[in-house]
Amino acid sequence: MAIVFEKTEGLTGKPFHYCPGCTHGIVHRMIAESMVEMGILGSTVGVASVGCSYNSYEYFNCDMVQAAHGRAPAVATGIKRNLKDKMVFTYQGDGDLASIGCAEIIHAAARGEKICVFFINNAVYGMTSGQMAPTTLLGQVTTTSPFGRDASYQGYPINVAELLSNLTGAAYVERVTMTDTKNIVNAKKAIQKAFKVQEAGLGFAFVEFLSTCPTNWGKAPLDAMEWLKEKMLPQYPLGCFKGGDLTVAQLDEIIASKKAEEVKA
Amino acid sequence: MAQVTFNEDLCKGCGLCVNACPKGILQLDKERLNTKGYHPISCTDQSQCIGCTQCALTCPDCVITVER
Amino acid sequence: MAQKRVLMKGNEVIAEAAIRAGCRNYFGYPITPQTEVMHYMAKKMVQIGGNFVQAESEVAAINMVYGAASAGFRVMTSSSSPGISLKQEGISYIAGAELPAVVVNIVRAGPGLGGILPAQGDYFQATKGGGHGDYRNIVIAPASVQELYELTVEAFNLADKYRNLVMILGDGTLGQMMEPVAFRDEEPVETYDKPWACNGRGYNADGKLTREHNTVTSIYIDPDVLEVKNRELQDKYEIIKKNEVRYEAFGLEDAEIVITAFSTCSRISKNVIRQAAEMGIKVGMIRPITLWPFPEDIIRETAARSNVKAFLDVELNAGQMIEDVKLAVNGQKPVYFHGRLGGNLPTQKEILDKIVAIHEGGKV
Numbered sequence: 001m002a003i004v005f006e007k008t009e010g011l012t013g014k015p016f017h018y019c020p021g022c023t024h025g026i027v028h029r030m031i032a033e034s035m036v037e038m039g040i041l042g043s044t045v046g047v048a049s050v051g052c053s054y055n056s057y058e059y060f061n062c063d064m065v066q067a068a069h070g071r072a073p074a075v076a077t078g079i080k081r082n083l084k085d086k087m088v089f090t091y092q093g094d095g096d097l098a099s100i101g102c103a104e105i106i107h108a109a110a111r112g113e114k115i116c117v118f119f120i121n122n123a124v125y126g127m128t129s130g131q132m133a134p135t136t137l138l139g140q141v142t143t144t145s146p147f148g149r150d151a152s153y154q155g156y157p158i159n160v161a162e163l164l165s166n167l168t169g170a171a172y173v174e175r176v177t178m179t180d181t182k183n184i185v186n187a188k189k190a191i192q193k194a195f196k197v198q199e200a201g202l203g204f205a206f207v208e209f210l211s212t213c214p215t216n217w218g219k220a221p222l223d224a225m226e227w228l229k230e231k232m233l234p235q236y237p238l239g240c241f242k243g244g245d246l247t248v249a250q251l252d253e254i255i256a257s258k259k260a261e262e263v264k265a
Numbered sequence: 266m267a268q269v270t271f272n273e274d275l276c277k278g279c280g281l282c283v284n285a286c287p288k289g290i291l292q293l294d295k296e297r298l299n300t301k302g303y304h305p306i307s308c309t310d311q312s313q314c315i316g317c318t319q320c321a322l323t324c325p326d327c328v329i330t331v332e333r
Numbered sequence: 334m335a336q337k338r339v340l341m342k343g344n345e346v347i348a349e350a351a352i353r354a355g356c357r358n359y360f361g362y363p364i365t366p367q368t369e370v371m372h373y374m375a376k377k378m379v380q381i382g383g384n385f386v387q388a389e390s391e392v393a394a395i396n397m398v399y400g401a402a403s404a405g406f407r408v409m410t411s412s413s414s415p416g417i418s419l420k421q422e423g424i425s426y427i428a429g430a431e432l433p434a435v436v437v438n439i440v441r442a443g444p445g446l447g448g449i450l451p452a453q454g455d456y457f458q459a460t461k462g463g464g465h466g467d468y469r470n471i472v473i474a475p476a477s478v479q480e481l482y483e484l485t486v487e488a489f490n491l492a493d494k495y496r497n498l499v500m501i502l503g504d505g506t507l508g509q510m511m512e513p514v515a516f517r518d519e520e521p522v523e524t525y526d527k528p529w530a531c532n533g534r535g536y537n538a539d540g541k542l543t544r545e546h547n548t549v550t551s552i553y554i555d556p557d558v559l560e561v562k563n564r565e566l567q568d569k570y571e572i573i574k575k576n577e578v579r580y581e582a583f584g585l586e587d588a589e590i591v592i593t594a595f596s597t598c599s600r601i602s603k604n605v606i607r608q609a610a611e612m613g614i615k616v617g618m619i620r621p622i623t624l625w626p627f628p629e630d631i632i633r634e635t636a637a638r639s640n641v642k643a644f645l646d647v648e649l650n651a652g653q654m655i656e657d658v659k660l661a662v663n664g665q666k667p668v669y670f671h672g673r674l675g676g677n678l679p680t681q682k683e684i685l686d687k688i689v690a691i692h693e694g695g696k697v
Contacts, residue, residue: 001268002333063534064546081397103393181323
């Protein structure tokens, strides 16, 4: 028998510290596998943010830079502007990206920075034990919306994917989830498409992952998946909000012609 | 013929793979605890395994290796 | 042989110096009185194929600096006091991750929105650390446009040499004034190997990765690991204190009074020293060029000299460097102070009056 699935070389092998059933682990695996499958593990620099995934710089086996809370897109800008032929991505949670880092993400997208942003939306601040995040749903109880998020008092959730898709600099924006195998396979396709959009030099690529937070939602992992499907999907519809027309074949063609030009130059 | 093997000490007993397996042959082993103190995943009937890798795709901790 | 002299504005010289030092990255944000640094970079950096980004905020700018530095590239940002306050968190991260970077602060009057005229009220922030944690910036205070040029080039060497942030602390006067500058044909650019850089290591011929993955971080959850890391930083700072102190001093051997002042205040004081000499009052000067590492030895030795009766510290603030002067003098002699605030500069007469009062033993 041959191995059809094993741990990817794209991860360092350091065991994840994430809670049982936390979908961070799935997204880590898919990004890491994608780097290996696309032959870019050696030419990628990732930027870790601050939150549950602060430690991702020890998990991803590519070069990793740990950024201050909310600033990963700016750090990635500083890296990519210098390493134009390398791949750069950020890995951020919803507190990091949609709250303190809101200016950085909007301007990185507006500038069309040729980076990939992988955005984990689990509707709470995980690491600091379940505070309300900009993506917390109306009515959702958190440690800082103990009576359920009330719009008149705490405003409305932010749909980041839709928000960024309005920026011309954003070339590809998609929202995916990991609630079942079909969605997981689709999520990995989105990751690879984001990397290809970057490699083709088309601009800012963004994938939002609707994720679970069993611990802070106070739900078992499988129940958390159900809650996500029942509560989060209505607020955060899945799908491609920008660059849906770009096919992988087209992207590969652009990348090939770019490489040909570089060889000529 | 196919087979799944587990790096048991990485398993956190989250149960996502149990739900993902189309053959329903994955169960948390209530009789044992791994070094983390969780009931590790185990396969109740390897002969039923079709090597579809759905369990491995949904595992958040890279516990599962699949052969076919 | 220095080239012909060019009349240039201080802010622009800083930008030109950075480019001459091989810096190909500038990330900035508009703020008076240093915006000309950015204007210059916006044109020239792009012309020479460097990277110029006007960031959405000073916070974003310092984090772009963090990114470029972590990839192993020389990088600079500049701002003025309120903007530098916004950068403090990023500066602390740069210290923690031991990244080389140059940050220019063209100081203006504070606190708050303050004013746009020159001041030195950011001395504490620059030298004692405006961000969190135990760290030090190398802080350099040029006193002329020529020094702005030479010391900015030197700043990039120091940053790479020690993997440390170097801050050029100027003020509105220095940034806005024009003086002739003699540019060198060849710049003394030192290059340092950066095996730690996160630059996407690539594959070698047989498809194997060329090295383990690099990480740039400032977080160490394990207290024992973080303590060791902190000790390493402190050891580095001791080495910098030993090797990199710079100052100008003159007239100490027979001075009755010694003025301590940096940058713009030192320029004004030099005229006062000449006037005092004409009145028969011998006044010397110690001008720190590095505010950190602070030139404490020369001050301590000068305080021990029998001919020295007192020190007069002159600053554009309510008295900040004076604390370090007093620490170095260590009570051996009195240390008097003359400061102006709000963006005003002291007149020569104000300082001379203080000198005369000290000389005559009167109330100062």
